[in-house]
Amino acid sequence: MxxxxxxxxxxxxxxxxxxxxxxxxxxxxxxxxxxxxxxxxxxxxxxxxxxxxxxxxxxxxxxxxxxxxxxxxxxxxxxxxxYTPAESVCKEVDPGDSLSVVAGKVFQSINEGLQDTLKIINQAALEQAVDLLAAARRIDAYGSGGSAVIANDIEHRFMRFGMPVRSYADPHMQISSAALMEPEDVVIAISHTGSNRDLLDSVKMAKASGAKVIAITSHMKSPLSKLADISLYGTAKETEYRSEAMASRLVHLAIVDVLYVGVVLRMQDRIGDNMEKIRQAIAVRRV
Amino acid sequence: MxxxxxxxxxxxxxxxxxxxxxxxxxxxxxxxxxxxxxxxxxxxxxxxxxxxxxxxxxxxxxxxxxxxxxxxxxxxxxxxxxYTPAESVCKEVDPGDSLSVVAGKVFQSINEGLQDTLKIINQAALEQAVDLLAAARRIDAYGSGGSAVIANDIEHRFMRFGMPVRSYADPHMQISSAALMEPEDVVIAISHTGSNRDLLDSVKMAKASGAKVIAITSHMKSPLSKLADISLYGTAKETEYRSEAMASRLVHLAIVDVLYVGVVLRMQDRIGDNMEKIRQAIAVRRV
DNA sequence: AATTACAGTGAAAATTTTTTTCATTTTTCA
DNA sequence: TGAAAAATGAAAAAAATTTTCACTGTAATT
The missing domain is CATH 1.10.10.10 (Winged helix-like DNA-binding domain superfamily/Winged helix DNA-binding domain)
Incomplete structure (x- = not known):
């Protein structure tokens, strides 16, 4: 009701x-x-x-x-x-600003992007994405340019609990890997615009191989989100000195955080060991 | 009316x-x-x-x-x-939480990290860092593991305005590159703990070559910040499901944003062209 | 006590606004 | 290029709104 x-x-x-x-x-x-x-x-x-x-x-x-x-x-x-006063107070960076003022504004605008994203977040999609990831046999993360950073982060993050995850920035590598995907495998495709041709080709290939596709993008109704099984959207306003793509990176990273925490919650028992092993391996490298 | x-x-x-x-x-x-x-x-x-x-x-x-x-x-x-804006309670993530609640908490904790960082930010250090970067002949970004993501991001970001910037995650590459640095070159060394041995070696090498070193780290008084000419600190509280390293990544990225905006402001005239060229190059790849 | 005045009320008419339908135009893709 | 699909806007249909008006009961006045 x-x-x-x-x-x-x-x-x-x-x-x-x-x-x-x-x-x-x-x-x-x-x-x-x-x-x-x-x-x-x-x-x-x-x-x-x-x-x-x-x-x-x-x-x-x-x-x-x-x-x-x-x-x-x-x-x-x-x-x-x-009604929310926060929306209207969107300060542009000014050439005369001291750097701590710039820092305040940049941080503020990051936070606004996060809040906006929270408003449009789709719980069902998140839920499904976490389900897929937790059950995945293999995970590929595709992202080029600025989104390569996100793909990379996914690799680092999910590797920590022993998942076979790889990230590919190179379109050729992406499509080669996509061709070898199987059902039960998951592709995470990241693109700010959701219109990168190479990426779309790779995603099509992955789907043809039977893999599930999770998209992380800033634009709903983009070609990418039409292809993907699940789409997660991160929004961020563009400002004069902060391109939309620049702001979206952080939001996309934050979404990855949420996925990560979601998977952790769903896999509590299994992962503890792997995380501990890695933590120890890293410690040796420290002074 | x-x-x-x-x-x-x-x-x-x-x-x-x-x-x-x-x-x-x-x-x-x-x-x-x-x-x-x-x-x-x-x-x-x-x-x-x-x-x-x-x-x-x-x-x-x-x-x-x-x-x-x-x-x-x-x-x-x-x-x-x-309309109730973000009734987010800044608590720990709970196994029973729905994913939109998890998202709220994760985002909230990111924002807290940003606010904390803002409080301890050192304007003079930022100012110097921007000066160095704006004048740099060549920039190297070193970071391994999770920090490789940040280094990568620096590469992408600063490349946009035609700076010769490279990022290295591999310690061997780092040290090789460091050996070839010269005065007027700048190294950005990223490490959450500031205690990664390989990284410290590379930084020492870079200094020996005469390059300036900017450190981005979460721990003041770490070996890295002792070596570095300038240190920028990003703090983030650790929570049960969100390791300190996890939260710090986003904060470090935000610091990179600030540096970027700072350099843009300082170089207004020079960079316009390069950015436009790249924007056009990317547009072709879009559907 | 009867009369008048009047605020309060709701039924229904009038109006405005929204929603649906459908024919036309434009775009897309083979 | 031409068929199919998508997008568009005019206009009809439906729904919601605002306005009108007549009726009720109460209170004040004579």
Whole structure:
């Protein structure tokens, strides 16, 4: 009966994360909403259609794509976002800032990204991802460029409890490995935009091999999230000196943390030993 | 035009304050709203009238008495009250926690780490580090294990503005590279504990070659920070399921962000071109 | 006690807004 | 290139809202 509980807030981050996956007409509306959320609250769907030069139906469909029953529900969720003062205090870095001020702003914006991500996080998807990972026979992490860092981190992290996990930044290695995947194997594909061609090819190959695919990306409705079995989204606002991709890295890493903790919780008994072994092995290398 | 800006939130307190001055039928409605605000959000005026046994008109008049233009505006304001921003309790992760609770706790603990780091951040050290990096002829980033991820990130990041930067996780590579360093070159050495022997050897070698060394570590007074010219510290509390090393990674990455932004600010003119070139190169690889 | 005035109420009409449908246009992919 | 799919907007249908108005009961006045 509470299945259709209304979720208040988290509306703007959600728009931000799907905006690239929207159609042209929808994007125009979405951008207007992002730019003028406070005005939109006071507009009817007809007025908003006029303002953005679109049709009511387009806006209605956008609301549904965002996960709301209709325009009214959307507006109620939007009201939640507007109420939080945190959203509006987005400070840009200023050339005159001292470095400790810069540090404050950068840290603040990281935290905002985390909070936004928390708002749109999909519990069911997380749950499934952890299930898959905990049961996986083998795990491959694919990520190029900035996302290679995340893939690498996954390798380090999950290796700690004795899982056969490898990370590949090189597209050729990715696709070779993907070809050898089997059911019960899991691929974690990381891409900020979710539109990297090489990565998509590798993911297709992995799926053809029967492996399950978990995507970590910033853009909902991206080609990657369409291909993946499970998609986990991390959002972050772009600021003048902090590109979107820059902010998203940290959020993606935080998502990996959550997966890690989730798997740890699910595997409590099995892993203790492996972790201890590694801890000892590292200690020897210390002064 | 904007004279009738919509006030969001503060709706329930307002009802409470006027409730005695309302008529009988209105009071019945007001009390229902106070008791079930979350339900009301999902009811139309007709449904609410049915539920409370009143008439639509009564509810409408109530909304106006409360200072709203009508029922819709009232509901939007109510949504603001219902919105509770991050009720995250900063406790340990519990085996019984749902994954969205886990996510909240993990994110919260990341943020705490960032805040703690902000408190101990040394502006002068940051300033010097940025100076060195901005003027560097060549940059090497050394980090093994979990810190290899950070080193990698540095490579990706600073490469973007055309700096000759390389990251090395392999101790042999580190020391080989260190042997070839020259004055005006900079080494960034990353180690959570600051006690990794191989890393210390490489750092000594780099110093012998005349290079400057910036350390990123979690432990003050570690052998690494004694060797380094400049030390940047990132703290993070260890929790039961989140090892100290795990939390520190994100903090170290955040410090890299600060360095990056700092260097960008210092080099505004020079870098624009390089960044644009890379952005274009990446765009081609996208669908 | 009867009359009047009037705030309170709700049924129903009028209006506005939202939602659905469907034909047209545009895009995509083979 | 041409068939299929997706996107779009006009307009119809449905739903929600706001407004109107007549009725009720109460209180004040004569």
């Amino acid at each position: 509470d299945s259709e509980e209304q979720r208040i807030g988290g509306c703007l981050p959600r728009i931000r994360s799907v905006v690239t996956g929207l159609t042209k007409a929808e994007q125009k509306v979405a951008e207007y909403i992002l730019a003028n959320p406070a005005k939109v609250i006071n507009l009817s769907i007809t007025e908003l259609a006029e303002t953005t030069g679109g049709a009511e139906a387009t806006i209605f469909r956008l609301c549904q794509k965002l996960g709301y029953k209709g325009y009214q529900r959307f507006k109620i969720a939007l009201a939640g976002d507007l | 904007d004279s009738e800006e919509q006030r969001i939130g503060g709706c329930l307190p307002r009802i409470r304050s006027v409730v005695t001055g309302l008529t009988k039928a209105e009071q019945k409605v007001a009390e229902y709203i106070l008791a079930n605000p979350a339900k009301v959000i999902n009811l139309s005026i007709t449904e609410l009238a049915e539920t409370t046994g009143g008439a639509e008109a009564t509810i409408f008049r109530l909304c106006q008495k409360l200072g709203y233009k009508g029922y819709q505006r009232f509901k939007i304001a109510l949504a603001g009250d219902l």
